[in-house]
Amino acid sequence: MQTDIRRILTHLPLFQELSSEQHEKLLSGIRYRQYKKGEILFFKGDLVSGFHIVAYGQIKLIVQSEEGEEKVVEIIGHLQSFGEAMMFLDRPYPVTAQALADSLILDVARGPIDALLAEDATFAQRMLAGLSIRLHSLIQDVEAYSLGSSAQRVIGYLLQHCPDPDNEAPVRIVLPTSKQVIASRLNLVPETLSRILTELTRSDMIEVQGRTILIKAVARLRAYTGDAGR
Secondary structure, eight states: OHHHHHHHHHTSTTTTTOOHHHHHHHHTTEEEEEEOTTOEEEOTTOOOOEEEEEEESOEEEEEEOTTOOEEEEEEEOTTOEEOHHHHHHTOOOSSEEEESSSEEEEEEEHHHHHHHHHHOHHHHHHHHHHHHHHHHHHHHHHHHHHHSOHHHHHHHHHHHTOSOTTOOSOEEEEOSSOHHHHHHHTTOOHHHHHHHHHHHHHTTSEEEETTEEEESOHHHHHHOOSGGGO
16 A cells, blocks of 8 residues: 555655655655545544545535535545645644545645655745645635626536637536535535526537536537526
């Protein structure tokens, strides 16, 4: 398993330029855990001892209202990391993490990270850049999912998953998770998401088969302002 962990680390931009000696120090502070779909990694309020990397699988970060209503804050996928900011702030987790699929998670302890930050200015710069990119992305998400209309949120989400957003040929995408989770991520109720997908289908923008969606023309979908935008 150590060989697999080392291979995963070499594919992460944050760790790609580390020396073999630095990789060995880092490996000493990494543990892996497997989770079944639906299992909880940690609850809001739990203490933080490091950060986490998704080797395979998918994790959702959620908050719950006092009434028990769930809101998906972020969906973390293959080779993405999470929890770095809370590790440095030394504060409890502000969200609950739950496996959306069977997952293998690497837990990276803070000790080796602090040592690398102290000895390698380049590593510190990459860590800071990664956190800055995450913050910028979250701000963009808040703006898109709070200010845009329901249809704009759905269309924007579909376009984000196009491998080539400038391609005018039909594009087939596969939604990464269930429509219920996506609806929560877009700050919509599931019925609204279904209504918008139905309207886009009737307008000949897309075809829907389960999680697979055929976008017939990316430019037309981007410019669409029909009934679904109301």
